[in-house]
Every structure is written in structure tokens, then in C-alpha cells.
Amino acid sequence: MMKLNDGSMKPPRLEIVQSWWGMIGVGDGEREWTVEEKFEKLAEQGYTGILGRFPLPIEADTWRRMLDDYKFSFGVHCFPYRREDLQSFYEQVQVVGADFVNCHIMNNFVVGRAAETLIRDLIDEAKGYSIPFFVETHRGRVTQDLHRTVDYVNAIPDLRLTIDLSHYALAGEMEHISEQASELFDRLLRRTSCIHGRISNGQQIQVDIGPNAEHPLVESYTNLWSKGMAYWLEQADPGDILPVLPELGPPNYAITSDSYIYGGQHRQEISDRWQQALIIKNLFFKAWDAVAANIP
Numbered sequence: 001m002m003k004l005n006d007g008s009m010k011p012p013r014l015e016i017v018q019s020w021w022g023m024i025g026v027g028d029g030e031r032e033w034t035v036e037e038k039f040e041k042l043a044e045q046g047y048t049g050i051l052g053r054f055p056l057p058i059e060a061d062t063w064r065r066m067l068d069d070y071k072f073s074f075g076v077h078c079f080p081y082r083r084e085d086l087q088s089f090y091e092q093v094q095v096v097g098a099d100f101v102n103c104h105i106m107n108n109f110v111v112g113r114a115a116e117t118l119i120r121d122l123i124d125e126a127k128g129y130s131i132p133f134f135v136e137t138h139r140g141r142v143t144q145d146l147h148r149t150v151d152y153v154n155a156i157p158d159l160r161l162t163i164d165l166s167h168y169a170l171a172g173e174m175e176h177i178s179e180q181a182s183e184l185f186d187r188l189l190r191r192t193s194c195i196h197g198r199i200s201n202g203q204q205i206q207v208d209i210g211p212n213a214e215h216p217l218v219e220s221y222t223n224l225w226s227k228g229m230a231y232w233l234e235q236a237d238p239g240d241i242l243p244v245l246p247e248l249g250p251p252n253y254a255i256t257s258d259s260y261i262y263g264g265q266h267r268q269e270i271s272d273r274w275q276q277a278l279i280i281k282n283l284f285f286k287a288w289d290a291v292a293a294n295i296p
Helices: 035-044 057-070 083-096 112-126 146-155 166-171 179-189 218-235 273-292
Strands: 013-019 049-052 073-078 100-103 133-136 161-163 192-197 241-246 256-261 264-269
Touching: 013 073, 013 273, 035 057, 049 241, 057 083, 073 083, 073 241, 083 100, 083 112, 112 133, 112 146, 133 161, 133 192, 146 166, 146 179, 161 179, 166 179, 179 218, 192 218, 192 273, 218 241, 218 273, 241 273
Parallel strands: 013 049, 013 241, 049 073, 073 100, 100 133, 161 192, 192 241
Antiparallel strands: 256 264
């Protein structure tokens, strides 16, 4: 099963979820919010799900209760090196429960035919379960760079992607999105099953886009997300869901103003990561509205 579907006859729709990794350190300026407070704040802002790693066994019951109380969906990361890793991972999924799997295929030194074989094996293993399986376009993984990932997409028809274009913009030092890059991005966007929202300027993986999304790259990224949504919608059936999420990570992803005080290092993020995530959330709605406006 490679689609996230709620079993209803509702029109295909967007679901705004949040990266739990992106909630590390987020709070009121005085302290980090508790787990319970983070759930509450997310619900207040219209999020309807979370993407993260499995909670520790001691926390699993609490997590399941809060997910159920807030009616949140739960996507979970996995990091397999081989098919057997995915087998044991899905055993855990069956116990804790998850709506989709976001896979980081390890590692970036596996290339060419060996990488294709590994991807095919993992997809084949995932098909034995009822939980959608998406492969993230991420550095430091089998999907290390744009060119090889395009090759995998061309070779493997049922490879579905979690799109995060910031990794390839950074790896390629893309200070703007060129026509050549757009052509290759387009091949990946045709396999969109999930989208991570982060903007890279080609030198930093994650930049502050301003309080009103005035960064000059915002339009390029929003247009690409919109294109991925349009491709997904062309293939969607009733009940299908496209999870999208701001994925603004804590330091060292977040840019900091580092200083050394009395021999110790103090790192202050230059951005309000919570507010920046809300801006990206709104950009996703803007991109979706642009797609909907073109539907006959």
C-alpha cells in the first residue's frame, strides 16, 4: 500500500502535520513546552498530525493516549540499512501504530545497482503491510544527491517520495532554482506522497524567510510544492491524504549566533522557529489553493 487513505469517499485533501524533531527546544521563551503543551499548541494552530520517531517504550502509552485524544495522525521515521531492518521495524509499527512510514534509506555510500536493489527490497517488504511507505529525498542517505535519486525514480516505478528539496538545493549550492534544476525536480515531484517544508539558500540548509515570507526564494519553493501537489492530485482517489509539514530543525540545522561566555558556548537561534513553521504552514495552504484554483 503506497497511499495514505482514510477509507472514506471524501475528496483528496491536504493534511498539515508537524515534525516532532522540529519541536525540540520550542517553548515560551522561558522554558521548553512539555509534551502535553506541545500537543495542545499544535492543535490550537490547526495541525492534525505528527511525524517523528517512535517514543521510548516507557512513553508509548502516553503518546498513544495523546494522539487519540487530539485525533492526530502519526507518521514515523525509519532508518534501515537492509531489508531485515525494515522487517523488525514494522513489527514495532504494528504494536505502537502509525499512519505512514517515512524512510531514510542508509547509507550514502551504497550507489548504483546495489542502491536500486536495496530500494526495491524495502518497497517489496513494505508492501506486505497496510502502512504506506515513502522514501525521503535526504542527504547522507541512498538518496544523497539529485542526480542519483532521479535515476532511482526512473528505474523503480513504485518508488514514492517524501519531497524535501532543500537537501538538493544545499548539496548543489543552488542560490536560485535554475531551469535545469527545475527539470530534475519535476521528475521527483511526479512521485510526491509527502512534502517537507524548508527553504535553503544553497549555502545553509534552513534559512529564516522573514515574518511575511518575503525571502526571495519563497516563490520558487512554493511553486515547486504546488507542482508536487498537482501531480499528487492527478493520481489521487477519494479518501487520499497528502501529509505536508514544516520541518525546521533545532541547531545545528537552525542558524545560531554563537558566543562564548566564561569558557562555555552559548547558542541562540536567530529565528523564532515556532513562528517560522506557522508561516511555512500557511505557504502550504497557499500552494494548495493555487492547485485547487486550476481544477475544472
